[in-house]
Amino acid sequence: MTSTPSSSLPTDPTPSGTDRDVQGSDLVDWDFAAAAASRLVRPGPRAGRGEIEDLVAELRVAGERAVDPVATTARMQTPAGTPPALVVDRPGWIRANARSMGAMLAPVLDEVVARKRESDRHKARSAGRSLPQVGDTAQKVGATVTGTEVAGILSWISTKVLGQYDLAPQGTPRLMFVAPNILGAERELGVEPTDFRLWVAMHEETHRVQFTAVPWLRDHVVGRARSIGAEMMPEPDQMSQRLGEVLTQLPGVLRGETDVTQVLATPAQRERLAEITAVMSLLEGHADVVMDEVGPQVIPTVADIRRRFDQRRKGAGNVDKVLRRLLGMEAKMRQYRDGAAFVRGVVDEVGVDGFNQVWTSPDTLPLPTEIADPRAWIARVHG
Known part of the structure; x- marks a missing residue:
């Protein structure tokens, strides 16, 4: 399988063993997370070299073939010059998403650190002592654990x-196909x-059209995600209390009675x-439609693919369902269904x-x- 080129994230310039102020980027070692995840992940279904090469080539062609039908069906045009799709393996997807997650969360984690530093300053002033700094080595251990x-x-x-x-808050957004997963699914x-490969390409190409034909959408989604992420981070003194609340509600999450994000969030x-x-x-439902x-x-067999794919979504095993609930992915499955119903309902009218x-x-954008x-x-909207 081909993968995204490996690239290192910026390293910490502070000499080892010194004390310094902690930065938000210190809270997660994204390089370590990407490397460890790449070692942990299974390689995917077995396939000969020739089959892999054919799969990669056909996925690249599918990405190109999807452009005109999506533009015609959605009546939206992606600007010229957008990068072609990447075909990646699982480690390639991991590296790309570790970079994007790090860039997405950097401002959120910076705010967490700022809150912690301000809390520590307040306590130090009240006690008449200087503000302590965290040792670089100790922080490195903490970041590795989080990684x-x-x-x-x-x-x-x-x-x-x-x-x-990939919205890639740190750089250029890019369309990706995860070759071993597509092979395994088909x-x-x-x-x-x-x-099937062209059908998958249609969904992802629709996302590219959404975010390129609507110039303000990417910054809007990234900004909102960062904003709610910062809001949901508890104050330093509330960490233990919030952890206790999560553990109390965890059985309900595992039984599917509530969503993990609902457990972590306040009413506001x-x-x-x-x-x-x-x-x-809206975005997922529109792509599905x-x-x-x-x-x-x-796509001659599109109806058969949709029927079988929907059955697959329902047929996850018990362990898989538990992990989906813990990671909030059950809610994502509902987004496809609810969003598609909304899009079809509006288009019918x-x-x-x-x-x-909706893209004005x-x-x-639709309210909840x-x-x-x-x-x-x-x-x-229409009056």
């Missing part, structure tokens, strides 16, 4: 993702490989989460061009209550 936890999450998710439009489903934060969840439901609406003239008014500004009530969105 280990991230590695476990990355390694598991890397076996599930078929494709992704074998498991027993679908026609060429059709749940409202903010509902807003960004509505946007993600477009990938199906291209029709059998482009006002057509594709009427639906595309942040104010025309409107995802389940497309006519409410139509009444608000």
Whole structure:
């Protein structure tokens, strides 16, 4: 399988063994997380060199073939000059996402560190002593422990993702196809490989169109995600209390009675989460609708693929379901369903061009209550 080129994140310039102020980037060792996850992850289904080369080549072609049908179906155009899709293996996906997660979370973690530093300063002033600094070696150990936890999450998710439009807060967004996962899924489903690969490409190409044809959308989504992430980080003195609350609610999460994000959030934060969840439901549902609406003239077996794929989503084993609930991925499955129903409901009433008014500004994105009530969105936006 091909992969994204390996590149190192900036290293800490502070000499080993010295004391210094902690930065947000110190809280997670992203290099360590990526390397550890790459060692942990299974390589994927067995395949000969020739089959792998054919798969990679066909996925690249599928990425190109998806452009015109998606643009025609969605009635949206991606600007010229966007980079072609990358075909990656699981370690390639891990490296790319470790970089993106680090860039996405950097401002959030900086705020956590700032809160902690201000709390420590307040306590030090009250006690009449100077502000202590954290030793570089001690902080390195803490970051590595956190990196280990991230590695476990990355390694598991890397076996599930078929494709992704990486928003890459640190650089250039890029469309990716995870070749071993696509190969494994098409074998498991027993679908026609060429059709399935193009079908997956349609979904991911729709995401690329969303974020490139709508210039403000990327910054809006990244900004909202960072904002709610910073809000959900508890104050330093509340860490133990919040941990106790999470542990108390954990059985309900495992039984599927509540969502992990609901456990971690306060009532006010749940409202903010509902807003960004509505946007993600729109994006995922829109991509699902477009990938199906291209029709059998482009993908002859599209109806059979959709039927089998939906059955696969429902048929996860017990361990897989528990992990999905712990990582909040069950909620993502609902986003596909709810968002697709919203998109179809709006298109049925006002057509594709009427639906595309959703991309006018942040104010025309669906509210949480409107995802389940497309006519409410139509009444608000179209009058």
